[in-house]
Amino acid sequence: MTDLKIGVVGIPGRWSTETLADALEAETGYRCVVDMADVALDLQNRALMAGDTNLCDLDGLVIKKISQDYNPAMLDRLEMLRVAESAGVRIFSRTSSILGLVNRLSCTVTLSNAGIPMPATCVTESTSEALAAVQRFGSAVFKPLFSTKARGMSLMDAGMGAAALRNGITAFKAENPVMYLQKKVNLSSRDLGMVFLGGKYLGTYARVSQTDSWNTTILHGGKYEPFEPDQDVIDLAERAQAPFELDFTTVDVGLTADGPIVFEVSAFGGFKGALEGASIDAAKLYAGHMVSRLRK
The missing domain is CATH 3.30.470.20 (ATP-grasp fold, B domain)
Incomplete structure (x- = not known):
């Protein structure tokens, strides 16, 4: 046991969150599971409150899950955690690292800039450009910028025909103004x-x-x-x-x-x-x- 206090940012009751909290409790004797939906940031007092616990007073915080679903609000929750980080709380992994990953496009650009081989990818707001990319690829997977486990993804094939393909792309664009599509491999x-x-x-x-x-x-x-x-x-x-x-x-x-x-x-x-x-x-x-x- 140690006197370290490390909180787990996650979804209370979920297996991965509770398993990590169990492992940390076994190591340190301290247990704290934090649902970011219940956290309040008080910038005047430089406090990040989860109930009666000021997260800025902990030794560390590990982010197992920042939100139930991937969405842009995740970025706001990470920004809140930056206050604890600034107060000297060690975040696992650092907020700057996670901020570069929760958006699919940000991750892809970093990988591409590092020369990592990936499926052929097109990112566009133009329906016509997306249609041309599918025809070029033959078959493509359209992916939301914020999603996991293939949620919200759609497979489109050039064999659908131009009219059906355009309709499918238009429907995807209605939910995802910036369209991210990769060649199906x-x-x-x-x-x-x-x-x-x-x-x-x-x-x-x-x-x-x-x-x-x-x-x-x-x-x-x-x-x-x-x-x-x-x-x-x-x-x-x-x-x-x-x-x-x-x-x-x-x-x-x-x-x-x-x-x-x-x-x-x-x-x-x-x-x-x-x-x-x-x-x-x-x-x-x-x-x-x-x-x-x-x-x-």
């Missing part, structure tokens, strides 16, 4: 989650589709399986996560006929996939990592 119903702690590789699990769905997410019927990637794939994932300087993350990688590609780097990482697919107790390891960093 053949993954043989499998993609990888590659786990990193403090920038060091821990292991890999696969998400394997069990249905005829075009994506492999657990939300759409996929399941976790163990997987041992080649060293070149590990090296690629390590390069992909490095620019973000995260304490814990999962890199989503696809294996194609033309070589491995990266889809995204997770702002928060996945505990369940690591545990069920790779036998990695990420919560316990992460808790130890935080205590180690705060003791330095």
Whole structure:
């Protein structure tokens, strides 16, 4: 046990949040789960209050989940946490790192600037340009800028015909004025989650589709399986996560006929996939990592 006080920003009652809180309590004897929906920022007094607890008085805060759903309000919640960070509270991972990830486009641009291979991507507000991109790609996945587990994504194919395709794009644009679309790649119903702690590789699990769905997410019927990637794939994932300087993350990688590609780097990482697919107790390891960093 230590005298360190580390709070968990997450969703009370959710498995990953409570599992991390359990692991931290085992390490420190202190337990605090914070729902950002209940937090009040008092800038006059430089206080960030969660009930009777001033988060600015804690030693650390770990962000397991900033919101139930990915949306632009996540950015506002991260800005609030910057006040605690400014007061000397160590945030795992730093707010600046997460701010560069929760928006899909921001993550993509950073990866592209680092020379990381990704699916062919088009970002536009023009329906005509989006239509031309689908025709060029043959088939494309339209993705909201704020989403996880393929929520809100739509697969569109050039074979639909110009009129039907334009209608589909118009409907997507009504909900997503800035359209982000990527060429659909053949993954043989499998993609990888590659786990990193403090920038060091821990292991890999696969998400394997069990249905005829075009994506492999657990939300759409996929399941976790163990997987041992080649060293070149590990090296690629390590390069992909490095620019973000995260304490814990999962890199989503696809294996194609033309070589491995990266889809995204997770702002928060996945505990369940690591545990069920790779036998990695990420919560316990992460808790130890935080205590180690705060003791330095």
